Amino acid sequence: MHPPSALRGAAALAVAFVACFAVAGAGAWLTSRGLVDWYPALRKPPFNPPDYVFGPVWTALYAMMAVAAWLVWRKAGTGYPLGLFALQLALNLAWTALFFGLRLPGLAFAEILVLWASIAATVVSFWRVSVPAGALLVPYLLWVGFAAVLNLAIWRLNP
Numbered sequence: 001m002h003p004p005s006a007l008r009g010a011a012a013l014a015v016a017f018v019a020c021f022a023v024a025g026a027g028a029w030l031t032s033r034g035l036v037d038w039y040p041a042l043r044k045p046p047f048n049p050p051d052y053v054f055g056p057v058w059t060a061l062y063a064m065m066a067v068a069a070w071l072v073w074r075k076a077g078t079g080y081p082l083g084l085f086a087l088q089l090a091l092n093l094a095w096t097a098l099f100f101g102l103r104l105p106g107l108a109f110a111e112i113l114v115l116w117a118s119i120a121a122t123v124v125s126f127w128r129v130s131v132p133a134g135a136l137l138v139p140y141l142l143w144v145g146f147a148a149v150l151n152l153a154i155w156r157l158n159p
Contacts, residue, residue, distance in 0.1 A: 034100030
């Protein structure tokens with residue numbers, strides 16, 4: 001690989017990490033606002049993970065998302081798969097804003113269903129370009145599926 005290509009690849013990987021972790025940072029800020037008084041006071045189902053689990057899980061998921069996007073960019077450049085990726089990133093942040101920022105678990109549940117579907121579409125789209133890229137998003141899809149069940153349970157327990 002020639003240096004300019006290597007440099008472009010490194011820059012693209014950096015852009016993918018910046019995009020993913022910018023969403024992560026904005027989401028963490030929104031989440032922290034809800035953790036002060038609102039979220040701790042909610043009734044939660046017995047399968048709710050301890051709070052300390054969320055940070056490491058999301059960090060790993062965002063890192064895998066960034067690498068997956070980079071792998072797709074390397075094979076296909078920009079286009080439909082990365083457009084879907086950007087959409088699901090925006091929906092990811094929107095869920096956090098609805099749930100923790102606006103404290104609307106019912107609306108957040110409806111939105112997380114759309115988020116899950118967009119992640120599923122992104123997995124399929126990525127898989128067609130790069131099997132490893134698609135596979136890297138599967139844990140994210142599963143985690144958001146679990147988050148949807150948790151969101152629904154919290155909404156139902158706190159009418």
